Amino acid sequence: MTRRAVWESIVLAGVLLVQGCVAPQPSQDLLAPTEAQMKIRSVQTRAFDVKDRQLAMRGVIAALQDLGFIIERANEPLGLVTAARFAEPNFYDVLGVTVTVRPQAEGRMLIRANAIYNNKPIEDPKVYQNFFATLERSLFIAKE
Amino acid sequence: MLHNHRHMSRRLSTISRSGGLLLVAGLCLLLQGCPTPYELRHQAQWDSREQIWLSEESQVKLRVAQSRVFDTTDRRRTLEAAVDTMQDLGFMVEVLDEQLGMVSGKKFEPLERPSIGTDPYYHLYDDQSLLIFTKSYHTWGPFWHRSDLVRLTITVRKRNDTQLVVRASAQYYLRAVEDPAPYQKFFRTLEQALFLQGQLVE
Numbered sequence: 001m002t003r004r005a006v007w008e009s010i011v012l013a014g015v016l017l018v019q020g021c022v023a024p025q026p027s028q029d030l031l032a033p034t035e036a037q038m039k040i041r042s043v044q045t046r047a048f049d050v051k052d053r054q055l056a057m058r059g060v061i062a063a064l065q066d067l068g069f070i071i072e073r074a075n076e077p078l079g080l081v082t083a084a085r086f087a088e089p090n091f092y093d094v095l096g097v098t099v100t101v102r103p104q105a106e107g108r109m110l111i112r113a114n115a116i117y118n119n120k121p122i123e124d125p126k127v128y129q130n131f132f133a134t135l136e137r138s139l140f141i142a143k144e
Numbered sequence: 145m146l147h148n149h150r151h152m153s154r155r156l157s158t159i160s161r162s163g164g165l166l167l168v169a170g171l172c173l174l175l176q177g178c179p180t181p182y183e184l185r186h187q188a189q190w191d192s193r194e195q196i197w198l199s200e201e202s203q204v205k206l207r208v209a210q211s212r213v214f215d216t217t218d219r220r221r222t223l224e225a226a227v228d229t230m231q232d233l234g235f236m237v238e239v240l241d242e243q244l245g246m247v248s249g250k251k252f253e254p255l256e257r258p259s260i261g262t263d264p265y266y267h268l269y270d271d272q273s274l275l276i277f278t279k280s281y282h283t284w285g286p287f288w289h290r291s292d293l294v295r296l297t298i299t300v301r302k303r304n305d306t307q308l309v310v311r312a313s314a315q316y317y318l319r320a321v322e323d324p325a326p327y328q329k330f331f332r333t334l335e336q337a338l339f340l341q342g343q344l345v346e
Contacts, residue, residue: 006164009171025323026316030253030294032329033232041232075240078223082237096236100227114231119252121234 036123043125044112046132048139051107053079059139060099060111066134069097079103093118097131111135209324211311212331212342219245219300222308225337226298232333235296245300253294253316293318296330309345310334 050056053076060081061071069083079101087093095117102110113131115122122128216222219242226247230237235249295315303309312330314321321327331342 006167010167026294026314026321026326028323028325029329030316030321030326031233031296031312031314031333032326033333034234037232037234044231073238073240075242077242078220078227078240080227080237080240098231098237100224100231102224112228112231114234114236116234116236116251 037121040121040123040125040128043128044114045110046112047104047108047110048136049107050109050139053101053103053109055142056101056109056111056139057081059135059142060101062142063131063135063138064097064099066138067131069095087117206320206322207311208345209322209327210313211309211345212334213303213345214308214310214338214340214342215306216308216338216340217302217306219302219308222300222310222338223247225334226300226310228337229330229334230296230298232337233296233330235294239297246297248295248297250293250295310342 048056050059057074057076057079061074064071064081064083067085069085072082072084074081081099081101082097083099084094084096087095095115097116098114100112102112104110111132113128115127115131214222223240223242223245227237227240230247230249233251235251237247237249239246239248293315296312297314298310298312301309301311310331312327312334314326314330335342
């Protein structure tokens with residue numbers, strides 16, 4: 001090891017150490033929606049022919065339970081349900097869902113679901129289609 | 145003379161080699177003291193009082209940046225819009241209280257994720273120790289080495305007979321966000337959800 005290489009490695013280690021100790025600053029877009037999030041918004045939302053909000057919320061809770069979620073909180077007056085589950089195959093990962101139920105005009109309910117896999121929002125439309133298919137079935141059973 | 149010179153240079157090279165070894169050993173010890181860069185970037189805050197003193201901006205300035213006045217008295221609609229905005233921004237709603245008029249949520253910024261390949265730490269944590277489904281698991285469990293927590297609280301208060309005040313406060317890397325720019329962007333999204341224009345508090 002030549003003397004120059006020694007000095008270079010000291011400088012490099014120093015730079016790495018200092019970089020490790022500085023907290024990153026929040027970006028300007030910390031609280032701004034990304035384009036991808038705006039794009040999946042329509043996929044996450046669907047209107048259902050249900051008049052009663054409570055009935056719709058029960059349907060949502062039942063659908064989430066059908067999918068193996070554990071309900072974390074349900075707020076009836078504001079129409080919010082959140083749930084989470086560990087994901088297959090290793091059950092290392094956590095899948096979290098936030099569902100809102102909003103009354104729309106003409107006795108319809110607007111239901112929006114947000115799914116987050118560990119720390120990343122799910123952008124695959126298939127996942128939401130699956131959820132809404134389960135919800136449709138569960139609402140159908142609830143109506144009878 | 146020549147022989148002496150060769151002897152000297154050999155001695156010098158042994159010295160520099162052992163010096164290099166010492167240096168490497170010293171660096172190893174130093175690096176062991178700092179387990180990961182992620183941990184280093186976080187200050188250990190054992191006492192919540194310390195966190196309160198961390199605020200750097202003037203309280204009034206910060207409050208103005210975080211608050212907007214809306215010409216509506218419909219608290220429920222405003223809260224619903226706040227939840228909608230949280231969903232738009234990819235936040236998970238954690239606390240929701242209509243009576244108190246507050247919504248809180250969190251999200252993870254994928255800052256610690258390597259851009260190429262996979263993070264070996266991801267496969268190294270002990271899943272056997274995860275016995276219960278707790279809040280702390282969500283927050284600091286397997287994510288602690290690969291993601292950063294952003295927390296956001298929105299409060300809705302009555303200002304007078306015709307107006308409401310909405311205040312948002314965000315936390316990033318366990319510190320309060322004091323830059324007004326992220327809040328401006330947040331309120332732009334909220335205004336779109338409310339179909340109302342917010343005004344600054346005077």
